[in-house]
Amino acid sequence: MLLAFDFQLFFDQTMNGVSSGVVFASVALALVLIFRTTSILNFAQGEMALFSTFITYRLAADFDLPIGLAVLVSAVIAFVGGAVIERVLIRPVEDSNHPLNVVIVTLGMFLAINALAALIFIRPGQEALQMPALFPDGKWLGVQKEVIGFALVLVAECVILYLLLQKTKIGLALRAVASNPESSRLVGIHTGSMLMLGWGLAAVVGAVGGSLAAMQGTGFDTSLMQTVLVFGFAAAALGGFDSLIGAVVGGLIVGIANAWTVQYVDALDGIELVVPFALILVVLLVRPNGLFGRTIVERV
């Protein structure tokens, strides 16, 4: 046991937690975006993000794009890819009488996209790829610049999503489809386009999260997003699954809780994953709708 509490270590671990929390929050945001518009849990979200992460890497490594630009271009490609996946793979099997069909399709996509990414992007002999850093080394006010940069990316994602969803006509239409698809058609909204938009946005947020995830640690491979997806689900559940702000707060809580566990709880060495889930269990016992989930109020 430590006799004197090492505050610097505690602070550094907390900041580590924040930067992985940003990644979890991005994946959780993507999950919540799709869940709210289509009531689908997209198990392939992490692997879609992995695919985009490889695109980011190849744009930077093979085409010499600056890493910031590579992330942006990859995000645009992700948007198109997400929209196409909705139209081509999801919509044909969507059937309110058989909701499990879509779940099976997203599980199939999970495996297929992972295999496809390995086939396309991993060259023989390569094991771990090193994503260039988006933010410089060094500290600012005692905090790693990378942590500050990650946090700013998350803030930017939140502001853009908020403005889009709350302040534009298209955002209103998107929320209308999430609330009541039949009434949306009756007011003349093209619901299919809105579903494609929802999947496209989710893919963008996921792509950014994946690219950031690959910048942490030493090199990434096709397993990059698998634990991240589990943490992302945890973050979304903690936040209430239908709240974007809940996904962000949930992501940060899970990230920080995980970092503290790794540092301080030796007994859980190697199985730190149980901590966020214990946390979720407690939160959901006290608040079944999650921290920010809405209790459905409906009078008839």
Add this chain to the structure above:
Amino acid sequence: MSLLSLREVRGGYGAITVLHGLSIEVNEGEVAVVLGANGAGKTTTLRAICGMLGRVGGEIFFDDHEITKSSTQAIARAGIAHVPQGRGTFTDLTVAENLRLGAINRKDGGVAADLDQWYSLFPRLAERRDQLAGSMSGGEQQMLAIARALMSRPRLLLLDEPSLGLAPLITKEVFDHLRQINEESGLAMLVVEQNATLALDIAHRGYVLETGSIVASGAAETLVADEGVRKAYLGF
């Protein structure tokens, strides 16, 4: 020339046929009402008009254009607003957002003025504009659904059992509003209702629907005056 015209429309859900070839006309400026018991096919008729029925036969014309096979959103954009049974409220959006959704396809600058107009006609909506629509009472939600439909400046308003689940006094209020809107703006309406007395009172033309077929039709006064029709179908 009639604004809406159903010619020998058949249709149903899956293997079950609900509508057995019915013909209905609604003229410009007219309130038409379709009366009938539960299960007669009233809701199915409106769903057929709005392209929400998988299987439709016959022909449906709106403003001289065939819409039988059009998509729901295309029919809405053509100028038919539908207040579905159960009102179709966007329960987790605010009252103001519900109203703005009604006008989502309008490109003209008159949306704000229309909002003010409906707020002054339905003051309860104005008071609650920032509340979630799902938290309002049934009568308020019915007013909201009508106002939302009117925000699109439709040429034809379809109403599915506006009296459903409402207290008699509130129902009366809803029908008074509908009459006022028709008289002031000349908006054509097709109302399906079980409450024959109230509906015929505001209607110009009436149809009686029984198990998917029209069994009586005519001017509203004629239907009310016809003792045979009244006893057999209208129950008064």
